[in-house]
Amino acid sequence: MADEPREPKPPQPPPGEKPAGSPSPTATPPAKPADASAPAAPAAKPAPPAAPPKPPVVLQTPLNNELVARLRAKFEAGIVEAMEDRKQAIVTVERARLGEIALHLRDEEKFDMLSDLTAVDWPKREKRFDVVLNLYSFPKNERLRVKAWAADGEEVPSLTGVWPVANWLEREAFDMFGIVFAGHPGLTRILLPEEWQGHPLRKDYDILQQDTAWVRENLGIESGQ
Amino acid sequence: MMQAVIQATMDFLKLYWAPLLCGLVIVAVLPLIVGYIVLVERKLMADMQARLGPMRVGPHGLLQPIADAVKLLIKEDIIPDNADKLVFWLAPVLSVGAALLSIAGLAIGPAFQIAKDINIGILFVVGVSAMGIFGIVLGGWASNSHYSLMGSLRSSAQLVSYETAAGMALVSGLLLTGTLNIKAIVEAQYNEGIWFVMLAPVAFFIYLVASIAETNRAPFDLPEAESELVAGYMTEFSGFRWSLYFLAEYTNMIVVSSVATTLFLGGWLRPFARVHFFNFLDYVPPLLMIGVAGYCLLRTPKQPSRVQQLFMLAVAGLCLALALVLLAPVALPIAKPLYAGIHGGFWFIFKVSAYIYFFMWLRFTIPRYRFDQLMRLGWQFLIPLSIVNVLVVGVALIVGSYFNLHGWSMLLVTTPAAIIALVVALMILAAGQQSSAGKENAPASDFYAG
Amino acid sequence: MEAERETTLSSEATTENKTLLGADELIINMGPQHPSTHGVLRVKLKLDGERVIGSECIIGYLHRGVEKIGENRTYQQFAPYVDRMDYVAAVSNGLGYCEAIEKLLVVEAPPRARVIRTILTELQRIASHLLWLGTHALDIGALTPLFYCMREREEILKIFEKYCGARLTTHAFRIGGLQYEAYDTLEKDVERFCKDFESRVAEYETLLTQNRIWIGRTKGVGILTAEDAIAFGVTGPVLRASGVKWDLRKAAPYAAYDQYKFEIPVGTTGDTYDRYLVRMEEMRQSRLICLQAIENIPAGPILAKVGKVLKPPPGEVYHAIEAPKGELGYYVVSDGTVQPYRVRIRPPSFINLQAFDRMVRGHLVADVVAIIGTIDIVLGEVDR
Structure with missing residues (x-):
């Protein structure tokens, strides 16, 4: 099991470019109140058997607060989806408009710190990468997760101009996933050696796999294992 | 010709044997002294830093400088x-x-x-x-x-x-x-x-x-x-x-x-060298040495091994001998001429040590x-x-x-x-x-x- | 001299290239084997005489692929791995991970477990800060504080050892609560430590705080303004020294922090001296939290009912705690199986280190080590 990439089971249906077509409650128009979407929620499985008996919890609900309303008003189609998972706000945005939305979030919505930037790989999906931004607002003491989908080879706008911290984080995402950030001042590998082949955190990169040629050449041994 | 060279060398040696010997002694002994200054420094540092310092080579690490020297040489x-x-x-x-x-x-x-x-x-x-x-x-x-x-x-x-x-x-x-x-x-x-x-x-x-x-x-x-x-x-x-x-x-x-x-x-x-009232200070050096010897003797039974006990005794004996040497010029009238040399040397070394101690303390x-x-x-x-x-x-x-x-x-x-x-x-x-x-x-x- | 020349060091390195001497710049390589880069950090410095005009951090020498390992272990199996990231604050790492998974499982640790977690985590914060203080002082040339700090840290490690058998990589907590019940004399040990510790901190302060050389070496060195700190995502004591009063223990209380009273120390100028003062005060505050916590440890179970096989419902969660070095975040995605689909760790050291270049520009070589020390990085966490 551990040796080969697992069959990914994304919590929400594969969104692709047309989220409206999917039956997910998370994609329902925001006008609908959150509790009305209870019957759907395919993602919410019952809590583990050992947990105290209670009705199946709905963990993912569509998010429809003022912030999302403001964002939708401003960016319309730029905001693909807004949901809440375990009380944490997640907004999925269109990849091409990520920079613009990030700038708006920083300046208008006061999400002044980019706490983390990373990616998640869903190889079965049409656009396999989630680029995930964890934002934090000091004035509001609030967190917001912003996601953008990117297919392999698609360029994601770099956020180094918005938050300087994105520099190393984007290099790490590039290093580990091979996601290219357009406009990054020096997009090179950061943790792995410059000549390394492959991007280890992709699901099709096996845990035992390594760049044997590099290891042989630079370390003088057959295998690093 | 050969004779002349030998003669000249002999003359030179006759004239300068004492300084030459001293020079040799310095070159031979100074590294050892330096080694022990380093040991003292490490011990002092350890004491100020709530630890023991070198303890393994010899009792209380007393042979550490020699071990270090051998290590560096090879x-x-x-x-x-x-x-x-x-x-x-x-x-x-x-x-x-x-x-x-x-x-x-x-x-x-x-x-x-x-x-x-x-x-x-x-x-x-x-x-x-x-x-x-x-x-x-x-x-x-x-x-x-x-x-x-x-x-x-x-x-x-x-x-x-x-x-x-x-x-x-x-x-x-x-x-x-x-x-x-x-x-x-x-x-x-x-x-x-x-x-x-x-x-x-x-x-x-x-x-x-x-x-x-x-x-x-x-x-x-x-x-x-x-x-x-x-x-x-x-x-x-x-x-x-x-x-x-x-x-x-x-x-x-x-x-x-x-x-x-x-x-x-x-x-x-000596401090107040011209004041006769302070002549009792002449007894300080031998007493100091006796004190050190006493401490060594006191610690001897606590040493873990036989060799270390013997070594400790040897140190104590050395200190006692030094104490006798220091005492002699004060106590024995015959040894009076040696007073300036022996006690002068002691006070000089004592002051230099104090000065070096200050260096270490600062460090x-x-x-x-x-x-x-x-x-x-x-x-x-x-x-x-x-x-x-x-x-x-x-x-x-x-x-x-x-x-x-x-x-x-x-x-x-x-x-x-x-x-x-x-x-x-x-x-x-x-x-x-x-x-x-x-x-x-x-x-x-x-x-x-x- | 064979002058190694590089035209571009980093993106910003070329902005100020005026040399005072009119001579060639010197490129000097600090690390990965260097006495004061705290592990295997490599810093390429571009020098004009002794003045730094550009720097580049080269990291990854300790990269072990922790996040990849996480995807291939079960939730419980991965827990000991996180201890190996910031190995001088393993307890904090474990706390963050366990709480993140608990959030993912939608369970809560019982109150007793939360209080004991708080005590151990605060002790760990003191231990981590002590190690920082000792090595930082050593970098600046004060030899002695290191050993005093180690002496106090030893007391804390002894408490850990008594609690869980391990001193450094403790794996003290378990998802859902605690692995072990607190041993009988835990309160007494912590109390004794806290009693001694007050005078001990005062002792370190007499060695350093008013020392002219120490002030000369730290005041005005490596200034990071509050705006810069936020833009660079810097968190923890470094952010607080820049004057931002922000601590996750107050902003988003976890464990049992909402029950205790403590202050968040903040600095004003954001220089190395302020960071020193902030961390010293944090140690005192941690001591106060420990004292409050041992007064009333609630009785009850130490482990929530989570079951032997953890299968969190699909979804994702981000949970951050205030580790000694800053915001330590775990972003965990579950696909409903026994293994996490993705574990992302937001390492405070990694992100704080990024501000290094901003802080070091224009300072001297001697300040470089002071600044590396003051960021308080652990390479195990930077490289993961």
């Missing part, structure tokens, strides 16, 4: 590929040579001095020991490494800056005696009945600070600042070459403390200066202060001789002089603070130029 001798081989070889030798040579001028007690009665005693010692800097600069340059180069640049800049201040401080002291001859300096202090540290305290203080900087000891150990430059000019040296540098550093410590002792702390004189207590701060301290504080001090001490001496003052009464004029120097020091400090507050972000001065 280590692989590495010369970097890109190093300038000849200079790399020469540099540590130069350093240690200068340091050992300067020992020759020192007088450890009235009886023991290799270069007897050189007219320019102190000048010789200071001058020759300053030659050691060539070893450091050349070594840093020859290693062909950035860290070494920076270390040696720092070292040379530092030495040049602080040698000036130290020299000026020595001049203030020398004004009091009017001679450079080491023996005459000490005798002057005997005749005056007062150590010059009382008459020129500011000069002593300046020399103290400058001598720490000159020997590259903490808090001025920037040339070999471990956390910044790895090991500075010594980075590429290993094994015996490295230990030569080490030897030179500690020998220089001995030299500067000997100079300070000679000039300011009364050389080999464990305070952080390291930064290079610009070091230079600022040297050029903007110590050098002006030392020049002012020379002037005020000179004026005080003229006034003193006008009123025909001697000995302790000299304090009447030198104390005001010291106070004036202190006021000047405070003024310099205040001015420095003001100017540094004004240009916090000014570009750095060109340290290496000066």
